[in-house]
Amino acid sequence: MKSIYILLLIAVTATAQKVVRYDLYVRDTLVNFTGTQKRAIAVNGQIPMPTLTFTEGDIAEIYVHNEMDEETSLHWHGLFLPNKEDGVPYLTQMPIKPHTVYKYTFPIIQHGTHWYHSHSGLQEQIGMYGSFIINKKTDDPTFRKGIDDLPTVPVILSEWTDMKPHNIHRLLHNASDWFAIKKGTTQSYGEAIRQGHFFTKVVNEWKRMNAMDVSDVYYDRFLMNGKNESQLSQFKGGDKVRLRISNGGASSNFWLTYAGGKITVVANDGNDVEPVEVDRLLIAVSETYDVVVKIPADQTAYEFLATPEDRTKSASLYVGSGIKQLVEPLPKLKYFEGMKMMNGMMKMNGDLDDMGMSMSLNQMDMNVVMYPEITGETVKKANSSHENHTKEGALQYNSNALSDIVTLNYSMLKSTIKTTLLKDAPVKELRFELTGNMNRYVWSLDNKVVSETDKILIKKGENVRIVLYNGSMMRHPMHLHGHDFRLINDQGDYAPLKNVVDIMPMETDTIEFTANAEGDWFFHCHILYHMMSGMGRIFSYENQKSNPEIPNPKAAQRKLFADDRMFHFMAENDFATNGNDGEAMYQNTRWSIGTEWRLGYTDMHGYETETHIGRYIGKMQWLMPFIGFDWRYRKMEMGEYEKNLFGQTNTKNERAVFSAGVNYTLPMLIVAQAEVFTDGNFRFQLERMDIPLSKRLRMNLMWNTDKEYMAGLKYIIGKNFGLTTHYDSDMGVGFGLNLNY
């Protein structure tokens, strides 16, 4: 903490155009957040990366010493700087090669709370994030007495998982429900029935929705400045402290609450806003908020609590010295209530129906039905013995008594200065729908990922207005590089300046900015795994000078596009008493290459494999035409043959055929498959995999016109294995062990 003050002191006394140099040594490291050692990346030996502090008017010189065996890069989030310093590999610079030194340098022309992070692959998840603080000059006309002269503490929020980020990414794309199991949010039929929501679950699956997600990934720990719990004991009763908070989490939004009373929001995304008092606020991935908290009483430290949106765990910072006053933890979400609401808003074609409500600016949190602190706890079937002693029963369900909570939303943010754009500049208006589906973890704009689109050309000097509609079922914090935009709300000329806009499902928000900084600028969803899936666009200025950092633009672009074109592999095999069943798949945004096999232990039981190569069509990707190859061998009695429902015969003895067909996902998530083979045979099949019966129990069902059928149960024990039993028309009853990758 001391070093922050020293830096602060230097920064405050600095004169204009002072060069401030930082050296950052990026190294592979091992950390232990959970009891097991895991790989992480540390900068100058620490996670998060060191806080970089400047004063407006300085010149920053940052030397990155890449001492790892892999490439890296650093992006300065929220900063106005020359495009070649922006730190997006293959777009604004080539990646920093292993064991080399790279210098970033740019003038500091703004102030406020910002942060910096790696823009290479998934490095941000394992330690490459840090605060970037720019102080106002003391003679700045916008200097606010009572706010800008308060003691400040940078706070960067993040999350930790023992799982490798690459593996997380793969599991997300394979629709694994392992994270839901870890979070306790499977939303199975068993749980639905127990909570009286059986019908809700049926409608949900009828509308082809999987279990509802609030955030994608399960994390082991949540951190504030790299620690789960820490204390600012240098402050005493009566003090006010300004926390400069950045959300450096890869994919978690955080609720912020404080035990010492109201939280005063004074700045957002590096820009001053009129102070506004709230009881809580949600900080979306990559946003920054400056908040002032008061320490009401002496010898007491008040808990400042950051709770991820899924409310699995939390991180605490105690402000003050002495005994720690806790704040009430946020109660568990009511997922079935949320599911019920989603059911009401989902059309059969996968579009959302906002029922005529014009929603924007985070004002109507459609998840509000899931918040027990507002709507009361989930009704438990059996009354606990305690309730007889207290008379809180009625109170507990009294939404009004429990909901005197002021929650920040974007319409409450008002800039301290006029933010209107130049009146007579030409206006370019763009519209985007945020699109995607959870099932295959495809995230896009207008159903196109970065590599499927051209750069969007804008002209220097024009006003760019972007209307964003979120038609997907997840929130997306959309971040624009190199510019601040006005977020149009009801504050008129004083609309707040931001560089991230978090958009909830079914919301429409309008942002506008002056095109005043030449270059190629990334505009993307800041949830790391959404960005890597291709949810973004590139804005490029017309007739700009070429970037000297990118010697071969074509080759660089291919590398840039490789991120969302990446294929993800998955495989599983069921080692059962009656044979082996399994599949392997290799998939990306649009394509799927998959092989299934069924291997008996004797010739009588036979051996067969089916391979399909298909392409997913449409926004929801329910349709997949494919071509395939089928091979099977089964020793049968002489003269025996099988007949399918259409009277076509099939010996199954040594059959090798090509096929063409189509998969279509029906309501209830049943996959219908129609396939015609080169020997003239036709097959129609219905299959439903992974019906969640309880938290860890899954059921599989299959039937086809070859008169084959199968029913199976799987109990999931670990991330990669489970116990199975199934009955198969070819191979009979079996018990086994399922292994998957």
Added chain:
Amino acid sequence: MYPFKNIMMAIFLLLSVRSQSQVKNDSTENIKIYGNCSMCKDNIEHAGNEKNVAVVIWDKNTKMASVTYDSKKTNTDQILKRIALAGYDNSSFLAPQSSYDKLPDCCKYVRELKKAEPKSEMVSTSHKVHNEAAQEGPFQRIYDAYFALNDAFIQSDTEAVAAKAKAFLDAVSAVKMESLSEQEHTIWMKVNSVLTAHSGAIATAKGIDKQRESFKGLSKNLYELLKTAKGATPVYYQYCPMADANWLSKENTIKNPYYGSQMLSCGKTVETIP
């Protein structure tokens, strides 16, 4: 069938008896935890215990707890934090006020450790406003009755709504025509009968849906009245697109009387009447 909690309690009691042998790498500390009765004892031990990791035994006479824990897996702070979250102050943590408030009456102990905080300004001002408001304007009683009715709608409490609607009706009939200015008289003549009809309908209607239907008209006419004869405090005219109806509120924060808890924060302020 035994309630789940009782079974858990029994298990924990069993555990605590055989505790010493269960926890590995154990270290024991004696810590003061505030509480009163044997019910507190159950709650404190239940909150603090963790299978094979931590065992808490609390004495209600001395208020001292012996805390035994596996020092490789946890520490006293983690255990004490859980106990504080259950409502019991201790040497390291103060319970959240809400958790303390939820304690059964017999468990409410004197919170010696909690330092007095200066009273929050919010509470004191809102009371003051209320007292002043009662003095002003010929229609103030009607406005107050309306806001009470509105609150009942927010809570979706049919009986309270009926009762508050009756109170509103009383306030309407208590208006003294002779004390009104000319302007006030004109508007009063216009809305008087409508307000009576709507509030009467709310008082007698069966079910919250029908009551809400009449509330729409009531709100619209009260808005007309308020526009002409302003109240003591600013009033916010708010709109719910789902119900396609307006209502009036004393606060800018949205609390939707047409949907209550289902869509509590749904709606927007369309006009502020100073």
